[in-house]
Amino acid sequence: MITAVVSAVTSLAENAATGQDRWPGPLDQVRRHAWIVLGVGLTLALLLTLYALFNDSGSSVAAEDPPAPAPPEIPRWVVDRAQVRVVVGELLRRRGQGSVGITATAGLTGAGGFGKTTLAEVVWADRRIRRRFRGRIYRITLGLDVRSRAEITAKVAEATRFITGDTTVFDDPDLAGAHLGRLLDARPPMLLLLDDVWNAEQLAPFLIGGAKCRRLITTRLPELLPSGAFRVKVDEMSAVQARQVLGFGLPGGLSEDTALGLLRATGRWPLLLRICNQYVHRRMDTGLAADDAAAEILGQLRQEGPAGLDPGVAVDLNHPRSRQTAVAAAVEAGAALLPPGGFERFTELGVFAEDESIPVDLVTLLWQGTGALRPGQSRDLCAALGGLSLLELELDPARGGRIRLHDVIRDLLRSRLGDAHLERVNGALVDAVAANLPLAEPQPGGGTGPVRAWWQHPDEYLPDHLITHILDAGRASEAEALALDLRWIERRLAQGGATAPLADLDQIPTASAHQAAIDLARTAHLLAPIAPDHALGAVLRSRLAGYDNWLPQASAWRSTSPALYNRCPLPDMPDSAQIRVLTGHTGPVSALAISPDGTWLATGGDDRTVRIWDAVTGHITATLTGHTGPVSALAISPDGTWLATGGDDRTVRIWDAATGHITATLTAHVGRVYAVAISPDGTWLATGDNYGAVRIWDAATGQTTTTLTGRDGRVYAVAISPDGKWLATRADGTVRIWDAATGQSTATLTGHAGPVYAVAISSDGTWLATSSRDRTVRIWDTATRRTTTTLTGQTGRVIALAISPDGTWLATGDNNGAVRIWDAATGQITATLTGHTDPVYAAAISPDGTWLATVADGTVRIWDTTTRGTAGALTGHTSRVNAVAIPATSSRGRTVRFSEAATGRRTTTLAVHAMAISPDGTWLATGDNNGAVRIWDAATGQITATLTGHTDPVYAVAISPNGTWLATGDKTGVVRIWDAATGQITATLTGHVGRVYAVAISPDGTWLATGDNYGAVRIWDAATGQITATLTGHGSGVNAVAISPDGTWLATGDNYGAVRIWDAATGQITATLTGHGDRVSAVAISPDGTWLATGDNYGAVRIWDAAADHTATTIVGHSGWVSAVAISPDGTWLATSSVDRTVRIWNPLSGDLATTMRTEGGLRALDWTPTSDGLATAGDFGLYLYDFDPGSPPAA
Template identity: 50%
Template sequence: MAAVCRGGRAVGITTSLWGAGGFGKTALATAVCAHKRVRRRFRSRIYTVTIGRDVRGRAAVAAKIAEVTLFITGDTTEFDDPNLAGDHLGRLLDQRPRILLVLDDVWEDEQLTPLLRGGRRCVRLVTTRNPNLLPLGTRPIKVDEMSRDQARAVLAWQLPPLPADIIDALLETTGRWALLLHLTNRLIAEQTATGADPAVAATQILQQLRVLGPAAVDEPAGAWDLDDPQRRSQAVQASIEAAITLLPPDGAARFAELAVFAEDEAIPLGLVALLWRETGGLTEGQSRALCRAMERLSLLTLKPDEGGRIRLHDVIRDYLRGRLGEAPLTALHTRLVSAVAATLPGAAPLAPTAPHPGRAWWCLQEGYLLDHLIEHLLAANLTAQAEAVAGDLRWVETRLTQRGPTAPWSDLARIDTPRARAAALSLAQAAHLLMPTDPARAITGVLYSRLQPNRYWGDQVTARERDASQHPLLTNRWIPPDHPASVVPRAFSGYGRAFWLLTVLPDGARLATGSYNGSVGIWDAASRTRTATFTGHTRQLRSVSVTPDGARLATVGDDRTARIWDLTSGTCLATLDGHTRTVHSVAITPDGARLATASNDGSVRMWDVVSQTCTAVLTDHTNPVQLMAMAPDGAWLATSSRDRSLRIWDSASGSRLASLTGHTKRLTAAVVAPDGAWLATASEDCSVRIWDLASRTCLATLNGHTERVTAVAVTPDGAWLATVSRDRTVRIWDAVRHHTVALVRTEGPLSACSWGPDSQSLAAVGRYGVYLFRLLV
């Protein structure tokens, strides 16, 4: 009392009640808050927040701080960084009069530190089992065994008089531990309520505690060590085992099943009844009666609010979880989830690319289930199902409305999969805009606006926007100009104009670059160091291509030759002569057996790599052939000259299959989709065109660059296009929906780009060196 009411200070103080579980820290904090002296000092501005062991990780901590901020100040601003959230709360507390903030059941430093920021008139009372996490200047107060008078009062509460020697023996056996004293009191009360002699009932319970508890391994008459976790565990076991013998048949098994529920939560009785119907065939009435019996034994607390809710002390929950074991607990989570699922209608994915939720989980009305469903799914080892639920836009809408933007982000952040991480990131980037709106339903429009350009959410947003039940609805006419960049760059520096073309090697760990002086550089991407240099060309390189197995590299340039290199030894395996002018482009068939080269002499040559001979010459072009792309299976080639058209050739027969026109200026680059269904072309007209090869029509024109587009690359999974330009930008495009998803500016014009095998790593090269990017959408 004195600690939290100390006056004469300009800043708030922090006091801690610390000790093992079950000794009454929370009860003591509650009593302090209820005292008239405390209420008078803080004018009833007293707030209690339970943290709990399950609040782990940045997402969960940030969500908890947002909850505290809303609870105390009404402010709905949310952050994905706990420290930023704590700073924001601290600033708001600085603007408020003196308050008392009780932080109950703190376990980790990451939970506490952000909540200690700012708030110069905020007095904090912390309860914890770990005194080491408390900052300097905190006044620690240890809460351990009760005094003999206090313990005697708890033990004898509402009981007939008991012999003094039995009371003394029970005080020693329970270690004067508040939790055990209360359990023992209720055990005796239950026995005496049936007509048992109080002294006899107390003696029998004393014997049970001695057989099962710490006295079974200690000296029978000796006090046991409260600081020994093993002794405490034995004491809890003894008390609970004694209590459950008074439950109806199978009551002990049903009680153990309560361990499946989240810590420090009020659990709806209806949900308990649903679980027990699944595991024990109990009706709701039987479940309620059993919970009432457990409450009478102080095994749980029962409140009639909101249809009835129970709560387990975390010491008892820990005991039950240990008793069950890992495998049965996992099975119990599975049965709970199955029982809940059976109450919900089925649900289809919002779009073919969207996850399949199986059930309409967003129809759940119970707050506990909305808050903890993802935890239960993960605990049941149903990770894919958890990802499907948390990644469904209908679930996100429900959680956003229920708890604010941190809730759906936190759900996804719990799931350790690439898709969930990417989906969570997009929500985190939009969180600052997802504040309550007037009317309330307008927030879904904001959500759709921010998620629509995103790969993981776009198709779902489109489906929801078409849903008449969502109307009226504001929708994007174009991508918001402030949509967050989705790539993180790293640059190789200090190489000036040393090279201007590159490719990422199939291992994803190395790059091959081509330079103005004709040399080939092999680079380690992680260390950004050159590991090898291949020399042989006498003039500037124009194109580089690598075999799918990463064994060989082909290069062409102004010296009119093509060279094949062994990537391991750096040896030039072959020099192919035949072109009479600069060779602009080279491509290798998937099996590495054939090579195609395109030249300013107007020809395209096919080469047999083994024999190093030219097997065919395509001479249909009358102007220099300046770009070429090859089908994934090597069956056809696409080439372009100065006539602004793209010609498709059968690579075996040399016959022309098609001619694609549409660009208004010379083509500069082309790339074929991994499945061969479409190709993309870039041009000096600043646009990129997507062509359907079956119908030979233009599917889309991608605009955005303001100068010549110099290169285009497609990811191995066919999902993304990257383009670079003389306008100094890298643009990432959704290859299916044909819109920009990211844009990054660099210091100078760019000349080439290449994706890594993971479809997320991108390399680009330009006037000021090589840039490495990581796609985050």
């Protein structure tokens, strides 16, 4: 249509411009200025086109979405309020913009009961708003009960499904929010009503993406609103509005004196106005005149409420005591209308938790126990209380009827109950619910568990608050028994994530509960939601089985569903110094700082966010967005009120620590900002970039006051002296000392043999420490500028560095993931903390020196610096192990780890990259980065042989079918054949020019196949070591090789995503299987040779029919590249491992996921035991041996 309009305008203008005849009247002006008219017309047409494209963009995608919900029906008593018009005008005036849309967000804030949600609903129902967004308006209610990361993730997933129909599952709220944001980006403009927001962690996922999406947020806490939000405060009603609510539905209205008195007595608070209105209506039902009823409740308010002393003064609702007194008077007035015993029953509702939605069925159980009310009577009483506006009735088709108490009313009820009555009513509630639950089975392991199977209660309210109710009933031992039962913990994990059982344990003041909470906190990051749901129980028990107090329960448990069980202790149990692991960033983390009071810490990462964490709970309290690139530097002001960050976007941003809002953006750097430091008095800051510039900024004005010259390459770190008079910067191999006042360089410290990565200055300023790529840390005297100590012993580049507040010790982190604690006086290592699997980019020590934080591999780890001890382990290898062959069985308690020779403390675990199971399962082989191949006795855990010959990392290991020999391949392309009995090299196979990533041995053991990173596949005679064939056809590196059970064909996978089938006799390609979108990393062939499985770098697994048509089924579930696939010897199960830290077992016929196990590090190797009832997997932390049980068949 627009094309037709443009064509018509063009034709008209051309005729006008070339014609000679005058046009009638004013139209002749068009003829005389035809080309101008044409330009204007075309411009308008273009603007109309762009407008249409903007508003219709995504319409084709949205066409498949579920229908948008209908607007709410607004109660007739709701009055028009000016705030509605303000919000509507704002939403109509401005369009959403930016990556998170926060500059176009409206927010409604105010105390409880002032009508924020109602106002938002009125905005939703407004015809102009519905026309603006074409009906695409969606409400997501958060509420106080959505607390944990799991609950927030579930809420985001629920919203995603509600809006788009997408059902993708995530176990992280930010990942789920990013996915929702991407889906919103592809859709037309819409409005999200984010109702009842209580914390920044709830809000953050909903602010990601959705450039054309507007957000309307309701919250009691204005500081939660994002930077740039348009704010509307909702407080008391006007006198006119309050009169309308008070007099709603009352014939003839109220007298002036009575109405004015009620307005003053209620403070024009909607909550109290509705109570008064409903009171009058109930009295009118008995024949009392409206004004008489109103005068009656006014008298009670004046007698009992805060307005009693002076009827001419309105109650001040800004004061909690005044609010409480006013509510007490109104409630007592309404209670007079309840049936006998009704007020007492109502008062008992005070035992329930604040700001919660309480099932009516639970209320009926309580009242049955306390007042012998039948269910029908209880429901009638709830209805009466709702009719009096003393509580809110909620009709939820999915969850049944529920009630909600306003927090002020609940406080009143609890004060009326008193401590003794609270204990009695809580006891009655617990007993009433317990009577409807089955008796608990004996606790696995023979421990003393709870009497009732509380974990079978279906509703969500009770699990969240059961421990509190039991404790409030005076039954501490019963609460402890329940909180320590793994069946209950599993239920709580599934419902509320790891924070739920931790919250239960934190309420119980016993040593056993405290230790249990410590154990659970150390592994909490591994207890996120997992697919399938039932696998969470196995993961929980796998992780806790390493602790003596949990072992009896964990080892005795068996599931009716498919599950993996620890066959021996895990190699990745957390260091005894590890307190907890904080997860939330969606990429690498490289910046870290701890607040001056030690109550919170801040981190920045490649996901462009800055996250604020509670140091005690580990919860994210805020996510700061604004950087357009990775955040690489961070510092917190001395008073903790603000922080500064620098990033790849070349900016330095100043943030208010309380609100999370950006208060200034400093722009002057032309390169990435790698370093930020704030002066001790907080008046200035220093920053450094990758072009070598160091800038001094005035913290108040944001202006550059000095630019330091004389730089030596990239500035990776800046540190300021305790007195603020000088600063140190590090660059390529040197450290410069600068006078802070003059900006002049006063000294250059040299001595490191490589780039200096970190600088830290002691608290007294007398010495500083530097770390370098040369694997050393140097201590320098700041007066003499000389090295006083050189700390050696690191196995990698020292990237992170921090000095304790008292200057007696320092902490370092290297590129191998190790964190070391050093004695500053002696230069000796006092502890090595393990847990990170990637380079440690930053370290920070708490102000009291009792804990340490480090960042690496996308996580933040908190360490207890007063413990520093680590468990002993087997020694043998002196470097990283890359390949292992594992037996079918292994003795319990044997793991492969590195230890310090002197102390026996674990320093690092064996990283395994390849695996094969020996036929008899009596021994295993490992290969490491130094080229050593070790043979271990599976029963004793002793090294029986060390095979030497390789001089480079070993990437592949395979064991012959008769177990008499093994083959290994290394980085240089050498393949070695070893006699398993003598450990002697029987052959060295040369011919590959690239790294050998794959080795497979034929079923009869007469030949083997190898693949390298240049795409060559070679066939070797096992007896002579000669190449019998070289298979060509791959255009890129070969990562996997598998040979069919009959030895007639083999399959290989390459970097381009191709799987090739070869005839073993002729060396010809018989088929090329395509479908993988990325590198094929793993191949396995079924025992009967009828199908094969492959895995790729996108996390996809494909099952192929080995017959002529080679049809394929795709299985998805892994979030990282699939490192290995293995088919059980009986052909009934398919196992896959991944760098996403999971091993998964699938039904290959249906593609259904049977079970999953999660580990601390990425997994790279996998194989089944010969009997198909066990599984071995290996990765960053070493070897894992599991028993596999397919579970009990469903009952007939």
